[in-house]
Amino acid sequence: MRIAVTGADGFVGRAVVRELAARGIADVLLTDRAFATPPPFEALPGELADPAVFARVIGVDAVLHLAALPGAAAEADPAASRAVNLDLPLWLIEGMAGRRLILASSIAVFGGRLAAPVDDATVPTPTSVYGTHKRMTELAFADAARRGAVKGMALRLPGIVARPRGAGGFGSAFLSDLFHAAREDEAYVVPVAPEATSWLLSARAVVRMLVDALLSGTTEGDAITLPARHVRIGALVEALGRIGDTGGFTYAEDTGLRAVFGSYPPLATPRADALGFRADVDLDALIEAAFDD
Template sequence: MRILVTGAAGFIGSALLCRLLSDVDSGDVTGLDLGDAPPAASGRRLSWIRGGLDDRAVLEQLGAAPFDLAFHLASVPGSRAEAEPVLGRRVNLDASLDLFQLLAQSRNRPRVVYASSVAVYGALSDAPVGVQTEARPAITYGAHKRMVEIALADHTRRGDLSGIALRLPGIVARPRPVSGFGSAFMSELLHALAAGERYVCPVSPAATAWWLSARATVDNLLLAGRIDCCGTLQLPALRLSIAEVVAGLARLYGPERSALVTFDPDKAIEAVFGRYPMLDVRAELALGFSHDGSPVELIRNALRA
């Protein structure tokens, strides 16, 4: 089996790459990213392509031999895509469509796992959210993610790809320094309290968000690569308040850690990242997709070296 991972040096991509390489039965893996291969990823089964999918020469390299399975994780993050719409379109939309076309030309109907985003939903109400919720993206990043979901579904309908798109929530804990994301506080809170550092939280104790560890995310990506299911799915995640996360940190590291947190809510951040409703993921749970189980397990998984 030949496997492709785009965005393979990123937060989730590097974790996925290492898991694939640790499984001797997973086959040969090609990693693609703008940077070098992660130090933890090595071995004769790994091939590395340094470059971007918006580079025609890179696509030509990828087209040299067919892939059986592709994990498409590469993207320009939301804040940068909003600030640089031409770059966002070139990478998040155009390059994704070019990759799907390239994979479709192999005629072996490869399995494609696409990392979509909850950004496709746009503004949220109090109603539970799932794939049945109307997608009304409010930012360019979410719009492009939805467009690519549709393109993957069309390739699957035509029979030249076997596609599954997973809508990812906020994933923790991104390595320090955590920057460039409106939801950065979710990772920074975990890092700070685990290290015994004081932290000023930009949302209130009652603010709720969807939490999923990188470890659980990789488990779900691997499941998506092997099950016989196509279409768009919402990944399960824990809906937790900041108070519940702080309580979990106190259970793991001692009750005194709770006193390290003070709150200075930013209305703009809380409006976007602190009012998440329940998720309706009954169908996804029935398929075997999962979240971390509890706040304590989320923290353990998120901070596991």
Template structure:
């Protein structure tokens, strides 16, 4: 089986690569080839029995993915994206990477009649927003409140239509806010959700830009990767005509996150978090709903974290 991954050098991309190589197969078929695509060349894993090609490509350039699509991969993971705050700050860049490149990818599949190729795209809770019911589900109307969410919502509609037409076998995962991400803060509006835990655990200061009452819908990195792998194994007809799914995250407030930090690392760790309001971040994050009915994704075999303590304990264990 040949699998292609855009955004392969990123946090999720690298974890997905490692998971796929550890499994050695997908949907009962041996993985024989991986094509790893990013704007910078992804690290090449040293593994026997799998041909790995790492390509540094600008996917916004017309035809950039043509050589990959000519090889007719069985599965394409489309993870490449400009994250929320960056997409809000630069509309042209967000449109080029998040929407135009996705349309180019779909058109490439269409031109090559890759109807059997399973396309798994990472969308976001940011596709929702606005005046919403207290609890949302997969079919709640999308009213994104920022450019990133709008671009993801447009991609969802395109993938639904191309799948309806039998041009590709698409499936879209709406990712909750991922915590705790390793590394350093990035341009995502949700970056603080990891930094207010990660930095204090490392003995460093962190800034919380939103009120402690702010609720988030979150999921651990490990569960997100499990979901990405599982998404390529679920039958398209099982998902149905509407190909977008909200993954089974958990709802947690910032105050509850800090209390979990206190339980894990004491008052000293919580004291390292400074509360400094950032109206720009607040405006974006407050538009993200935090409560979902994820019955459909659970019925399809997707699983979530039991509670937030499990998330923070897993990060601490992994960091040792």
């Protein structure tokens, strides 16, 4: 089976490349705007919207689509978000013509101020450009799967740690930055209160689920919310103190960040659980896997 991965030089993309190589998968095409270092598979630099690049990507048996414009950047430029976060996935859904497609969606489809608990019956009500475009893509995928026009899944990713410091375009970058500050024994101002809560996965855990979905033969029309650790930020900071010095951490809450990234209720994911998807087993395991590079 020949596989293509879009956004392959991003944070998650590079981890996917390592996982594919570790599993002995050889026939892989990687695409991104550019590659910082030569990858272990065939690389196709360029814009996915370029017809020549797009034609090569949809010529494979299965595609993992990771390329996206992050949430904060999408909010600042809705037209760019439409081009990247909506138009490209719609073209892929059509272009795969019944073959396998795994779409990376997002918990942003749920919006803010969620009632507890969130589960598979929770109705998405996006409150951002990014979340809205992701939800529109989910609906298009579900309709195509219903008609047999595509196989695969749309998987909703939670916060993934630890992204590189100051990850551009991600409003949730602080969730990764505090990992780096702890490891480097730096002072850090946490922009949400200790009682704030988020849904987090290590890159190792999310990549395992993405690749499992890609290599499986299962098709799910409705988007699947991936399992994640429901993390209280104060407990996370305390646990990070076991890998570095967090004595210089202080809290200064940004109410906007708290509303969007620090007010998540408990999460139940029975559909994902039934498919064998698993989150990091506990907070210590998440921290250990957060720097899986």
